Amino acid sequence: MTERLTDIGPPHYEKFLPPVVKENYGKWKYHEILKPGVMVHVSESGAKLFTVRMASPRLLATDTIRWIADLAEKYCGGYLRWTSRNNVEFLLTDESNIDPLIGEIKKNGFIIGGMGNSISNIVHTQGWVHCHSSATDASGIVKAVMDDLSQHFENMDLPGKLRIALACCLNMCGAVHCSDIAILGTHQRPPRIEHDTLDKFCEIPNVVSACPTAAIRPATVDGKPSVEVLEENCMYCGNCYTVCPSMPLNNAETDGISIWVGGKVSDARSIPKFSKLAIPFIPNNPPRWPEVVEAVHNIVDVWAKNAKKYERMGDWIERIGWPEFFRLTGIEFTKYHIDDFKHAGLSFKRTAQMRHLPEE
Amino acid sequence: MTERLTDIGPPHYEKFLPPVVKENYGKWKYHEILKPGVMVHVSESGAKLFTVRMASPRLLATDTIRWIADLAEKYCGGYLRWTSRNNVEFLLTDESNIDPLIGEIKKNGFIIGGMGNSISNIVHTQGWVHCHSSATDASGIVKAVMDDLSQHFENMDLPGKLRIALACCLNMCGAVHCSDIAILGTHQRPPRIEHDTLDKFCEIPNVVSACPTAAIRPATVDGKPSVEVLEENCMYCGNCYTVCPSMPLNNAETDGISIWVGGKVSDARSIPKFSKLAIPFIPNNPPRWPEVVEAVHNIVDVWAKNAKKYERMGDWIERIGWPEFFRLTGIEFTKYHIDDFKHAGLSFKRTAQMRHLPEE
Amino acid sequence: MADEKATPLLDELEKGPYPSFVREIKLAAKNNKMAAGVLHQLEKSYRDKIGYWKHGGIVGVMGYGGGVIGRYSALPDDFPEVAHFHTLRVNQPAGWFYTADVLRKICDMWDKHGSGLTNMHGSTGDMVLLGTRTEELESVFGELTKMGFDLGGSGSDVRTPSCCVGPARCEWACFDTLKTCYEITQHYQDELHRPAFPYKYKFKFAGCANDCVAAIARSDMSFIGTWKDDIQQDDEEIKNYAKAGLDIQSDVVENCPGKCMTWDPDNMKLTIDNSYCLKCMHCINVLPKALRPGKQRGVTILLGAKAPIVEGALLSSVLIPFYDIDNEGLDDLFELVEDGIWDVWTENGKNRERVGEFIQRVGMGNFLESIGLEPDPHMISHPRDNPYIFFDQEDEEEEA
Amino acid sequence: MADEKATPLLDELEKGPYPSFVREIKLAAKNNKMAAGVLHQLEKSYRDKIGYWKHGGIVGVMGYGGGVIGRYSALPDDFPEVAHFHTLRVNQPAGWFYTADVLRKICDMWDKHGSGLTNMHGSTGDMVLLGTRTEELESVFGELTKMGFDLGGSGSDVRTPSCCVGPARCEWACFDTLKTCYEITQHYQDELHRPAFPYKYKFKFAGCANDCVAAIARSDMSFIGTWKDDIQQDDEEIKNYAKAGLDIQSDVVENCPGKCMTWDPDNMKLTIDNSYCLKCMHCINVLPKALRPGKQRGVTILLGAKAPIVEGALLSSVLIPFYDIDNEGLDDLFELVEDGIWDVWTENGKNRERVGEFIQRVGMGNFLESIGLEPDPHMISHPRDNPYIFFDQEDEEEEA
Numbered sequence A, B: 001m002t003e004r005l006t007d008i009g010p011p012h013y014e015k016f017l018p019p020v021v022k023e024n025y026g027k028w029k030y031h032e033i034l035k036p037g038v039m040v041h042v043s044e045s046g047a048k049l050f051t052v053r054m055a056s057p058r059l060l061a062t063d064t065i066r067w068i069a070d071l072a073e074k075y076c077g078g079y080l081r082w083t084s085r086n087n088v089e090f091l092l093t094d095e096s097n098i099d100p101l102i103g104e105i106k107k108n109g110f111i112i113g114g115m116g117n118s119i120s121n122i123v124h125t126q127g128w129v130h131c132h133s134s135a136t137d138a139s140g141i142v143k144a145v146m147d148d149l150s151q152h153f154e155n156m157d158l159p160g161k162l163r164i165a166l167a168c169c170l171n172m173c174g175a176v177h178c179s180d181i182a183i184l185g186t187h188q189r190p191p192r193i194e195h196d197t198l199d200k201f202c203e204i205p206n207v208v209s210a211c212p213t214a215a216i217r218p219a220t221v222d223g224k225p226s227v228e229v230l231e232e233n234c235m236y237c238g239n240c241y242t243v244c245p246s247m248p249l250n251n252a253e254t255d256g257i258s259i260w261v262g263g264k265v266s267d268a269r270s271i272p273k274f275s276k277l278a279i280p281f282i283p284n285n286p287p288r289w290p291e292v293v294e295a296v297h298n299i300v301d302v303w304a305k306n307a308k309k310y311e312r313m314g315d316w317i318e319r320i321g322w323p324e325f326f327r328l329t330g331i332e333f334t335k336y337h338i339d340d341f342k343h344a345g346l347s348f349k350r351t352a353q354m355r356h357l358p359e360e
Numbered sequence C, D: 001m002a003d004e005k006a007t008p009l010l011d012e013l014e015k016g017p018y019p020s021f022v023r024e025i026k027l028a029a030k031n032n033k034m035a036a037g038v039l040h041q042l043e044k045s046y047r048d049k050i051g052y053w054k055h056g057g058i059v060g061v062m063g064y065g066g067g068v069i070g071r072y073s074a075l076p077d078d079f080p081e082v083a084h085f086h087t088l089r090v091n092q093p094a095g096w097f098y099t100a101d102v103l104r105k106i107c108d109m110w111d112k113h114g115s116g117l118t119n120m121h122g123s124t125g126d127m128v129l130l131g132t133r134t135e136e137l138e139s140v141f142g143e144l145t146k147m148g149f150d151l152g153g154s155g156s157d158v159r160t161p162s163c164c165v166g167p168a169r170c171e172w173a174c175f176d177t178l179k180t181c182y183e184i185t186q187h188y189q190d191e192l193h194r195p196a197f198p199y200k201y202k203f204k205f206a207g208c209a210n211d212c213v214a215a216i217a218r219s220d221m222s223f224i225g226t227w228k229d230d231i232q233q234d235d236e237e238i239k240n241y242a243k244a245g246l247d248i249q250s251d252v253v254e255n256c257p258g259k260c261m262t263w264d265p266d267n268m269k270l271t272i273d274n275s276y277c278l279k280c281m282h283c284i285n286v287l288p289k290a291l292r293p294g295k296q297r298g299v300t301i302l303l304g305a306k307a308p309i310v311e312g313a314l315l316s317s318v319l320i321p322f323y324d325i326d327n328e329g330l331d332d333l334f335e336l337v338e339d340g341i342w343d344v345w346t347e348n349g350k351n352r353e354r355v356g357e358f359i360q361r362v363g364m365g366n367f368l369e370s371i372g373l374e375p376d377p378h379m380i381s382h383p384r385d386n387p388y389i390f391f392d393q394e395d396e397e398e399e400a
């Protein structure tokens, strides 16, 4: 029997680099987007590398990966990569392979695009497919929203890049907190306490200290050590559930989604910023979450119509002001929009500089 | 005996308004600064009101007020006012009275100016003249600093307005926290606890709860109820002393001054902002605090040399960046400059946007 | 101890071009023992680098809980003249206007009953009479009220309101700062003189966004004048400024925070997209003959400024984006302040918790609900960026 | 219960133009029972609007503390195929490059030992193998290592580092993101596989300020490429862009956050005051043929990003303004990380306290001191605005 290998780390990336990349590594000179989903990088040596970007649902069956591998073999000398937003990139050196490749991709029901000033794939998480924490599904909403927005994936018809992300609970796996539009699974109720099992599965002092609002206190229930939750102090963050399986938050009646806007990650032009609350709550409505689709569609539309060239969602809103954002989108402004967490005061308007909205 | 009057409130301001003001109240059309310390307001009716602004040390003897009253009578029909920064304003209708008035003012050792893009009077507080809390004197530093800067009071030779304020302890009476330059009395040591008297003068639970860092705990000392201070948690805010006379903070050896820059109040161009720490500590050095005078002089100079027209201190620093501010002024950047209070994290540089300073 | 009366250190501060407070103290000290006392105690402070005042006890005039700051020398044996050295805060007339007459009367009274030293004015706005003995307080008060003056605030009460010069001399006043200041002061005489709040409550009134009274930085309730319609524009005067050499593009247009101006140098035409104007005053400040605030004027009311103690300094933040105060009057406002803000704050505020800190503790949303105001996006610089929303139980029932 | 196998709700999500995850699950379900199980449990979730997974216990491969997320169905009687449904996080190759070959091998292995379902990739960057049984874990691990792959992180360890495509395809990479990512991953194999920290620690590497891997938002230690000297400028190419109709003034100059560009339309000349350039990438992004990052390249290293749980989300903030990583290598960095940051954080951090929260709790100044770095004004957006300075006792002695 062979020795059990451990701690070997990932394979060296050089093994997987196409020859054109190895030869021109660090020597790329410029790039051009040739058409939606297709770009070329030109090296100082004059060598060219063509990239065709294909949308992916991220959740892939092995058969689909094999199909992708086949395409890479046929058109790309067997080389390909995935992007940081889970799209597939075919890496070609022969320009004449581009259109046949795209033909095969489309024939199999996949699409290409996501480059330049477009909407790329929605970064997302597990949802009901795998996670125990989720307040909503991930893949289903992503599919419904992208079906609706796919023209903006396949075309470069937007003022700037628009990055949408989805996380199925407040743990916010992915970078949803810094997205142009973030779709966030949101609980609205304190945890249910399963007093029967709590003492067995959880360490009570850990549970108590896990709560950021000090809403959890030790308590004896039916003679058993357990905890109680001061419901009015609970903000449904789920941190207790992470450390204690006997305090689930999910609730078929009251779980749903909140929508956040105006975050970004890049340092281009403006500095990175967090997404801000647009819509505090939309109930779950599977299989296609039409209210969420509609809400995202509306925000994208209003932005696309009003923003200047290169203006990311958040930069646009900062220019026009939040009152105007709420007016243009027709979204209701509520007390939930006003921060009441740690740095709340810094989000109050501490200036008399003000635009008065047209009276309607 | 006459009835004892109470709650009559201040006299009605109309009693003190000069006739030209009564007639043109709310009808002023524009103003012009005619020369340093002299401006004219022109009414829609064509009427003119001339203002001559005189520096004041704020702390005035009755004899000086009588002298001011005499001048007002002689040149202004008996009318005058004080400004929100404690300067005296003579209100004239006869333009030919301006120069004689100024002549008399100067003869008595007072100066005129403080208008337009100049340094006006330093808003300040009591210091050793009257307050029990002070870490430094107020009037003395103000006098020394203004002696040094008086050319900027008497001339309009600065890029924009420059507002200096001084408070003699962290209570910050006045608006020093939003000044272009703030001079702040600063303790560096925890309170001395006078255990003998504490129980008599102070309510221990009040004292304990007054401390923002929870540094104070009840304790019994020599059999008497008192308190103890966890010295490493104390940030010398003096809040305990405010509620308890037996916990004075002042200390001849370690009291002194910190200097803050870049705050403003007006909404003109940029929104109001707090002053930020420039120099953490300068020891008290009466009677003329030369190190403080020099430090303020330097900051004013560097700003005056580098700022654009209308650019207040804070706006200038935001344009050039704090690293450049520290480089140009030669002020040392220390760990004390990095915030560690409530909102500290928000003052960290959360972007890769960066200017690299020239290597020196 | 050579010359008991020598003040070598303070004498240094008589030198130099700026008016000297030492000269003032010496002037008063000529005829006034208390002034002499403060001079010599101050010289000792300069020598020792430390203040010599004790924490003040509760002193005041009959029936008032504020207006007097008690002060005692820590060295009464060395400086018996200032064993007591209380100040009186005298409520200034709105806009700090005086006549020569009334000033002289106050001076005469203060020479008789006090130190002959004053602060014109204190940072809150009061005329501060600096230093007298406990037994003089009632006499001072009696003479003041006879002249038509009253005390201002101190302690946990309404503090002496103050305002910018406003319509009395300024062309930019968007509301009557003096009248509003006066009327609010009169209306709140009881609250000013009898502390009944968790902590102090300050009012300040500035006629426009220049905020010449620093209202937004140091009053719990800050009134700042503004307008809703278009800036009044005189194109001829703009041309005059340009012809006189003002660089409209770089001095005006490029400094506009609303980024809503364009300058056509060929036609010397300035165009303002007023819907984007932030009412910041800059362009008006630079072109006072050509531009003026609009005609539909009022105030923005902001809440909560304070100095840093305890939780850090605050600037006021928008409570009422626009209120036509000159035409709609003060009654609605009194109701909001008394039955709304003060009620909730007095009921629920902690001891020494300013209203701004209180709002942060209970949450602006809850606070608005409790005082009966609708949330408005003008109140915030941006919506929350953290997901920790406390949902009302009621709402949930509806939504479920 | 009509047709046990019907999935009418999920079928709705096979419709529409975007590639469908339901199609993927069905594809796998044809030959794989676990995939079928997850399909049917998911249909029930869609019906009931709730997830049916239980909190995972501790499962993993021998000797590793991370890399596997345990997962069990809450309804094992109804869906016995997914009674166990653990995922494996497989450390991706840097830059997510693959060959057709290696992908096929992984697929074959996963059809044999798992659900046939994957995430390409997880949000941290791993290849996620979605769903298998506890008893399969060792076999999967054995086959993976034979292919040259290893597991990534989970739990309180170093998490799988990831990087942008960098010099492999991007003309803007200011350092070798792939090499750095690979070398750091290899160096920290032990920390990656054996959780010993207060909480997770993520590394991400972006070649320039565009930050195509969202490093600043979601890695405890974020590396972002930058440069120190002047932008490389090709004036001819700028003219070409202008001639082709690009509005250099409004598209480039007016969007420059450093406000350091001027455009002379008559001479088609772009001038950059590089001393004010913020290295934001915008002008380079718009004019890729004409402008390029300078030649003196390196990284800015930032610390502390994380999602909101518990104290609110954080972005990384500057720790090392500039480091010439490609030339100076990683040794100094390893020392700073291991003997500095991790030492201090592991010693003093609370359970489940990310390094960013830790720094805020102990104070950046103290943190820097403890790891032996000098404070630098590049680390802050502005100095403190509150007066609550904790002065060192030593300093005082000196000053006194």
Ligand code: SRM
Residues within 6 Å of the ligand: A031, A082, A083, A084, A085, A086, A087, A114, A115, A116, A117, A120, A121, A123, A160, A161, A163, A178, A179, A180, A263, A264, A265, A266, A267, A268, A310, A312, D095, D163, D164, D165, D166, D169, D170, D171, D172, D210, D211, D212, D213, D214, D285, D286
């Ligand atoms: C392939 C990928 C890197 C990778 O290692 O996988 C990549 C590749 C490129 N990015 Fe990116 N970016 C990639 C994710 C990102 C991300 C991260 C994310 O979305 O989570 C960002 C930060 C987004 C944000 O700010 O929220 C990002 C912000 C940019 C920007 C700045 C955009 C802006 O205006 O803010 C540029 C510059 C530009 O496009 O002008 C850029 C430019 C580019 C260029 C042009 C760089 C180059 O010269 O090769 C590449 C093609 C751009 C395109 O798609 O239009 N890339 N880029 C990622 C593709 C993701 C996808 O499938 O869509």
Ligand code: SRM
Residues within 6 Å of the ligand: B031, B082, B083, B084, B085, B086, B087, B114, B115, B116, B117, B120, B121, B123, B160, B161, B163, B178, B179, B180, B263, B264, B265, B266, B267, B268, B310, B312, C095, C163, C164, C165, C166, C169, C170, C171, C172, C210, C211, C212, C213, C214, C285, C286
């Ligand atoms: C007399 C006074 C009001 C009063 O009721 O007493 C006053 C009077 C005027 N102010 Fe003021 N300001 C007065 C305190 C203030 C303050 C408050 C303070 O300093 O504590 C501010 C806010 C300062 C800040 O932002 O920190 C203030 C910010 C302004 C500004 C905005 C300046 C800026 O660029 O930020 C203007 C506009 C301008 O000057 O262009 C202004 C303009 C004016 C005008 C031109 C208004 C007018 O048309 O009459 C007046 C003469 C200005 C001058 O002195 O150059 N006034 N002004 C105050 C004189 C104080 C003094 O003795 O120096």
Ligand code: SRM
Residues within 6 Å of the ligand: B124, B125, B126, B130, B131, B132, B133, B171, B172, B173, B174, B175, B242, C069, C071, C087, C089, C119, C121, C122, C123, C124, C125, C126, C127, C128, C152, C160, C200, C202, C217, C218, C219, C305, C306, C307, C308, C309, C310, C354
């Ligand atoms: C006299 C005056 C300073 C001056 O020389 O001008 C003054 C003097 C004192 N202030 Fe003040 N404050 C004075 C205006 C202010 C201002 C400015 C303003 O009102 O516009 C502020 C900042 C704005 C604010 O209210 O936050 C101010 C913020 C404080 C604070 C901090 C309050 C806070 O919430 O942070 C304290 C401490 C306290 O209240 O316990 C304080 C406390 C004090 C006490 C009563 C000392 C104490 O701890 O009890 C001082 C008495 C000094 C003395 O011996 O005469 N004083 N104080 C000002 C009042 C004169 C007047 O009535 O016109």
Ligand code: SRM
Residues within 6 Å of the ligand: A124, A125, A126, A130, A131, A132, A133, A171, A172, A173, A174, A175, A242, D069, D071, D087, D089, D119, D121, D122, D123, D124, D125, D126, D127, D128, D152, D160, D200, D202, D217, D218, D219, D305, D306, D307, D308, D309, D310, D354
């Ligand atoms: C699989 C993945 C989501 C996905 O579908 O892509 C994921 C899944 C989980 N994350 Fe995550 N996180 C994943 C990337 C992230 C990211 C993004 C990143 O790493 O770039 C973040 C935000 C960045 C950060 O680290 O802050 C993230 C922030 C969290 C948090 C909040 C941590 C915090 O400090 O705020 C938790 C809660 C926790 O750690 O207790 C969490 C916890 C979890 C757990 C382990 C649930 C739990 O409470 O124990 C999830 C297991 C789901 C499952 O059943 O498979 N996950 N998680 C991602 C890892 C895949 C991979 O290895 O490639």
Ligand code: SF4
Residues within 6 Å of the ligand: A125, A126, A127, A131, A132, A133, A134, A135, A167, A168, A169, A170, A171, A172, A173
């Ligand atoms: S966001 Fe929440 S529910 Fe979704 S995968 Fe992450 S931890 Fe699970």
Ligand code: SF4
Residues within 6 Å of the ligand: A190, A191, A210, A211, A212, A213, A214, A215, A216, A229, A233, A234, A235, A236, A237, A238, A239, A240, A241
């Ligand atoms: S969900 Fe969050 S706030 Fe509510 S009890 Fe649990 S830990 Fe506390």
Ligand code: SF4
Residues within 6 Å of the ligand: B125, B126, B127, B131, B132, B133, B134, B135, B167, B168, B169, B170, B171, B172, B173
């Ligand atoms: S700032 Fe402090 S020391 Fe100065 S007057 Fe106010 S309370 Fe007294």
Ligand code: SF4
Residues within 6 Å of the ligand: B190, B191, B210, B211, B212, B213, B214, B215, B216, B229, B233, B234, B235, B236, B237, B238, B239, B240, B241
């Ligand atoms: S000075 Fe401030 S921090 Fe120090 S013990 Fe007193 S109240 Fe606490």
Ligand code: SF4
Residues within 6 Å of the ligand: C164, C165, C166, C167, C170, C171, C172, C173, C174, C206, C207, C208, C209, C210, C211, C212, C213
């Ligand atoms: S605040 Fe405005 S209205 Fe009042 S004096 Fe200043 S400039 Fe005039």
Ligand code: SF4
Residues within 6 Å of the ligand: B269, C255, C256, C257, C258, C259, C260, C261, C272, C276, C277, C278, C279, C280, C281, C282, C283, C284
């Ligand atoms: S008032 Fe201010 S925002 Fe409005 S147009 Fe003038 S400069 Fe611009």
Ligand code: SF4
Residues within 6 Å of the ligand: D164, D165, D166, D167, D170, D171, D172, D173, D174, D206, D207, D208, D209, D210, D211, D212, D213, D225
């Ligand atoms: S972060 Fe910069 S170097 Fe890396 S892929 Fe994006 S643009 Fe290129």
Ligand code: SF4
Residues within 6 Å of the ligand: A269, D255, D256, D257, D258, D259, D260, D261, D272, D276, D277, D278, D279, D280, D281, D282, D283, D284
């Ligand atoms: S990189 Fe950014 S800051 Fe630098 S010149 Fe270009 S646009 Fe301006």
